[in-house]
Amino acid sequence: MEMDLQIIVKRCDDIPVIVLKGEVDAYTSARFREVMLEVVDTHGPKVVISMADVDYIDSSGLGALVGGLKRVSERDGKIVIVCDKPQVRKVFEITGLEKVFPIFESEEAAVADVRG
């Protein structure tokens, strides 16, 4: 099976940034969830997830994000999204999850927000 999601974890100063490239869907979201939870456990509960290069996200991708939110909430943390693609942003808007996950167009702004 072709896996159509690349996941890179980097740090922007002290903040972990998970960079996603491709599609976050039923085939790939379990791996994304696994990486995200590992990052939270290893690097702390303040995380930026860059979806600037995500083509599509489905409800299982949103479910993985909510799973991550549960983990960071237990430790007073935060998940912030980087996204400037209308198709992906629309998914957050129509579900109302844009009120749960702050969304920024640039990584710098997202890192600044999550750092607080």
Added chain:
Amino acid sequence: MRWMTDRQIEERTSFSVPEEFALRDEVRWLKSEDLKLFRYLRESMNKIEPAYVSTYPPSECGIATFCKDFASSVAKYTPFSKPTVLAVKREHEIEPYDRVVRYQILKESRQSYLDAAKFVNDSSIDIVSIQHEYGIFGGEDGEYVLDFLENLEKPAVATLHTVLRQPSPNQKRILQAIGERCEVAVTMIKTGRQILLDVYGIDPKKATVIPHGVPNVHRLSASSVKRALGIANAHVLSTFGLINRGKGIEYVIRAMPKILEKHPNTVYLVLGETHPGVRKHEGESYRNTLNDIVSQLGLEEHVRFNNRFLSLNELVRYLCATDVYITPYLNKDQICSGTLAYAVGCGKAIVSTPYLYAEEVLSDGRGCLVDFESPDGIAETTGRILDDRELKESLETNAYAYGRRAAWFNVAVDYLDLFHRVVIGRRAANKMPADETISTGAQTRTKE
């Protein structure tokens, strides 16, 4: 060539479309794990309660399958909303419906349509999505659907599965009335929308295009699935769906001798049972005719019928093993084809007759068109694809890219967006008090 039984195929292929652990499941699970977060999400997330009027499985028809895929795809994004299906059924049917079917409309009972409208009016349902095809509703040309619409107080959106270029006066009247009464009429291709404007005079602002949804299938190499199916070295052609005379399958069978001249190891799979409505009137006479042609041409080793209603996983498995998918349909005006949409979603090289849906979906290098009723055309084009690896890969890549945009998870978002806009528009028109409004992203909608 030795054919495998269905059980053998099941045992030897492990591929399946994954079950999503969707947003809805995650949030429901939270209810027992983290009530505080669950409540926060319940307060923050948008809520919209759609109802769907359609045939519904276990009824075996394309629109029933469409409605189930559609409703379940939308529900995955709306964990705090309750979807409702109003299933249209024939009086004598006793269907073991899912729990989501909360109302049954008796197809030929006019009163049942009035009662259904009252059921919706008295409920918390925000919007009604009607799957329209003339044959699924009662009365002449399915005109009883208008009784439902005329008595409905909630906003409605119609998805049109048939848009005729040359309707009868009654068919035209019905579609015009649907266009008048519904807030938006959805077609699955641009050509359908244009016909709505040109032939039916529908207001352009009320007509929109959302593609036919397709399963979320990532690309697999045909060879790996063929190996599992025990046909590793064969070229596989296929057609699937509910079999009826309009499918034109005989023209592919008649093309087979010519295809076999150059590609002797080719098989043609005809997947699916006879359409229940057709079987009721003429039994298996069309399939028997096809079998007779197979015998006359000595093609028993090269044409296989699988006379069953296939599950999604079975269907996808066969599609993944397919080298060339063929829709040899005979009706030029066909505006929608679920089977073609599925093949595009699986990224297949496709050969089709130029009915309206195929013409548009397969344009820009996404497939090849051949004349209607033309075994020679089918043979020549199919042979060319089998000969030319580059052409085949190009067709597959282009089809797959188009199919990703039409994956059900994307189509569900398009419909949810439309539902929200319609509900907001209706409530604004009704001038609800300001304190009844709640925010949905950049826009605003009102509480039930």
